[in-house]
Amino acid sequence: MNAEFFTKNRKKVFDVIADNSLALFHSGYEHFKTADAVYPFVVNHNFFYLTGIRQANVVVLIVKFNHQYDEWLFIDENDPILAKWVGHKLSKEEASQISGIPVQKIRYNVDFTNLMLNYMQPLRFSEHVIEKLYLDLEYRNLPLYNTFALDFAKKVKEDYPALEIKNIYLDMIKLRMIKEPEEVELIRKSIVTTKEAIYNVMKNRHNLQTECDAEGYFGFVLTKNGKKNSFGNIIASGKNATVLHYEENNSPIEKDSLLLMDVGCYTENYSSDITRTFPVSGKFTKRQKEVYEVVLEVNKKCIAFAKAGVTWQEINDYAKELLAEGCIRLGLIKEKAELSRYYYHSIGHSLGLDVHDPSLMSLGLKEGMVITIEPGLYIAEEGIGVRIEDNILILEKESRNLSEDIIKEVADIENFLAD
Known part of the structure; x- marks a missing residue:
């Protein structure tokens, strides 16, 4: 599958969400089955549909602000010591090649909070605001662990109660069908x-x-x-x-x-x-x-x-x-x-x-x-x-x-x- 396919799918999400909105998707976490061994990682398929990336703990953000499109990808930075044990993680260039997201729009996960604040802070100080946040919240409680989307939804409700949280799960089903x-x-x-x-x-x-x-x-x-x-x-x-x-x-x-x-x-x-x-x-x-x-x-x-x-x-x-x-x-x-x-x-x-x-x-x-x-x-x-x-x-x-x-x-x- 080429990057054009995933780029096209992200544009479909842009068309679905309301103006002045963010849509956030997470690839999923690895889960431990013993003290030092993890289960084989299975990527969240809605996330994969939008990026083609199969790596754990990656976030894609789709922005629709004043009818303009923007996107960001957040990945873990490579740890050279850990890479000797489990292999290297995607570089920005590799993630860009797979997903079609420009390299300059790819950041490390440590930058996620600050970049999100750049979008969220105007809720307090500007008439031009992000009004809705779309998260991938499946209806059934399938995971044994809290998902990134559930945890993030709780945090946003506490910090930004005026922001409307929307579930994009049904829209993703319609696209993938x-x-x-x-x-x-x-x-x-x-x-x-x-x-x-x-x-x-x-x-x-x-x-x-x-x-x-x-x-x-x-x-x-x-x-x-x-x-x-x-x-x-x-x-x-x-x-x-x-x-x-x-x-x-x-x-x-x-x-x-x-x-x-x-x-x-x-x-x-x-x-x-x-x-x-x-x-x-x-x-x-x-x-x-x-x-x-x-x-x-x-x-x-x-x-x-x-x-x-x-x-x-x-x-x-x-x-x-x-x-x-x-x-x-x-x-x-x-x-x-x-x-x-x-x-x-x-x-x-x-x-x-x-x-x-x-x-x-x-x-x-x-x-x-x-x-x-x-x-x-x-x-x-x-x-x-x-x-x-x-x-x-x-x-x-x-x-x-x-x-x-x-x-x-x-x-x-x-x-x-x-x-």
Whole structure:
């Protein structure tokens, strides 16, 4: 992703906020898991969307004053001794190259307070004032620790009670929901690597003694391609596949069982999320095939149904109707209202920087969104769990299956496994 993309995104924020306002975003903090070791750092994705920077404790400030645009970036200064232990931090020049923010607009974090005071002090002494401060305040209390935005909001309320604090989180969701072509391309690249990794597991089906083996064959391809998992692998055989977020991935694999793989990876922070289910023996049993083909039919029909203007509720209702009819044919239920015994999740979600990318479900699908379509059936008493998940680009009058090259037809799967 080039710096122009991130510059354009900052200008989108400028267009969203009111005049005489500041918008502040923080990359996040590292958190300790033991006395001297930290968890792998995951950048705040709203911050990344605006800068492309993946370093902890970086701040971007967007200014809209008298309808004029300004911006600042604040980074930690390099510590040459610490750099010997954990590597060097971005220089001003490197941060500028990534983000597109001019070097002269990049300061060290020690300068943050004074520069902010330059904007805030006129609240007391001038008729031309900053009236609003936009902060990225997520509604759910997800972090175990206070975020930079929460701490800063408390301080501003104490020091500048006349300043109105606004939450820009919903506006960021609306911006991120619609993907630019370069974002779609990164998702597609993640899908290509995920395909290769899934196929590596399938090619080695004869060597699969446990789910750990399958996870190893999958992970090897990601590592070889310099990619990371975008979420914890779900690699479930037999009855384990009826648990939606099964992540132990350590059970023995029975030779006649199905193996469900719900997996994905990142390319420059953009995620894929693919599910495929295949018979470890190389051939579906009669019953496995019957269940699989019901799910496959729903998968394909829901993809065809998805387009701009359709709501999530409509797709969910359509999927449930089709799955209920299928369960009746399979002899699993007698009434459609009983479907929840075998299907207990929604049909999909938005996809992007987060594997479950934020979206406003009530707005319906819009052109440029990337979503998943992932129907499934989970029959614990028969040890059968099937889910088929594709990644879909929403267009004005149709949808495009970005993962259509990953085989899912029964004949194609069995032919592949026979080679």
